[in-house]
Amino acid sequence: MLLRSRFEFSAAHQLTRHPGACRRMHGHNYQLEVSVGGPVDRDTGMVMDFFELERLVRDRVLQPLDHVCLNEVIEYPTAENIARWSWRQLAPVLTGLAEIAVYEMPTCAVIYRGEDER
Numbered sequence: 164m165l166l167r168s169r170f171e172f173s174a175a176h177q178l179t180r181h182p183g184a185c186r187r188m189h190g191h192n193y194q195l196e197v198s199v200g201g202p203v204d205r206d207t208g209m210v211m212d213f214f215e216l217e218r219l220v221r222d223r224v225l226q227p228l229d230h231v232c233l234n235e236v237i238e239y240p241t242a243e244n245i246a247r248w249s250w251r252q253l254a255p256v257l258t259g260l261a262e263i264a265v266y267e268m269p270t271c272a273v274i275y276r277g278e279d280e281r
């Protein structure tokens with residue numbers, strides 16, 4: 164079963180190689196969805212405790228990224244590179260990490276399932 168939690172953070176970035184408006188320094192209210200796959204534990208009836216997932220995401224992803232200039236943390240911080248960075252922050256501590264979605268605005272997201280890690 165898949166379990167999914169949604170988070171929000173606000174941050175600035177500047178994409179100097181982008182031909183459009185993202186070339187200038189600006190901010191986004193990002194949404195981050197983290198999905199974990201695994202069996203439902205017979206005793207707890209859960210794949211994972213939502214509070215434990217929230218703690219890991221806050222410590223490893225939100226705390227470093229919220230209200231910062233992303234260029235100082237992630238090389239060329241497109242939504243794609245934010246998703247890959249977030250995966251690498253979480254994968255070592257989050258068994259069953261299945262998918263990370265980064266929404267740069269409510270209608271636009273990238274989905275990363277660890278394709279570049281294999």
Ligand SMILES: [Zn+2]
Binds near residue numbers: 176185189190191
């Ligand atoms: Zn932007």
